[in-house]
Amino acid sequence: MPDTIQRYVPPPLPPPRPPLTKDDLRSAKAALKHLPETVRGDRPRLLENLADRRRAEAPPSPRRRATAGGTAGRKEAHPLRGMKYQLIYSDAFGEVSERKIRFERTNDRDGTLSLVAHCYMRKAQREFRTDRIIEIADAETGVVIRDPETFFA
Template structure:
């Protein structure tokens, strides 16, 4: 079956239901407000992380923002998050030192303040095997793990509902990736699964994450088997799941063609 992947590359969001305690007020997008960085999507440890932030603007205005993170960059002595702001319906930059609270959008739980984001910071001077602060993994390992989690969470949410039976395939992916890559120690599966449930990647992050995974044949094989396990977990294979698996297959073929490699799902 030939799939025209273009219809799937437009930004498609898979946001979870928002807890009623939050009041997210849509705001009109300002002219020329979209940063060019938005189109240069790369898989990062922070990619796909979705939360509600309490934010104070430079003018002193306090608001709650539903954001899906894309990047974390140094800003002077602090950090700046690049994210899709769902109130503004566009890309925005948020200074971490102006974030007073970080909350889980689905449960309403406050999980930290602006310092919460430091766990995603990856310094360019980090050595290949230096711990990054994320589950004891190096930056490259964390990118690989989060890329896989973003793909799986996207597939889990693409039909509009994350079924409880879909938790197990994600937990299996975490354990198998850890084992196959021979990473040190035991994976903190519960903590990583909690993070996975806070991921709400859009289709741009989905495809960027696939490219990170496709760079390794072993990671690719594991992800493919995990996707199959995931879509079969609740006993019903939805049309949306089938379409996105086909899009994933076509993207892999295009990736291998660009790299001069052979292989397909």
């Protein structure tokens, strides 16, 4: 048995994607015309539709007795809560991993937005900084989210 410990070296990152041509852009624009308006980037309408769908699917909540403080200090749940995403993430040490997550909420620490989510790989709640997300896509539709910081804000 050797006395030296071998250090794990992660596999190299895939090569960068080639730049888009004008034909690629034309075909992408043509494909976007066939997508529903909510997928094309109308974020407020997307969030509104998701919130409406969740309200319609949610069972009626049991009535609670009103308290003296009311609900003034209570935050409303994020409209994307419960949605599943596939992401490629680089941690603080530069280790790149592919994760499947269920989004819970956002967190703002010192001006840096993070996603608090259940990570299916770690089987626990984790926090993912948006500036370290390499790529994120909706797990059901495969639609890539170009700017996660703006999308989840």
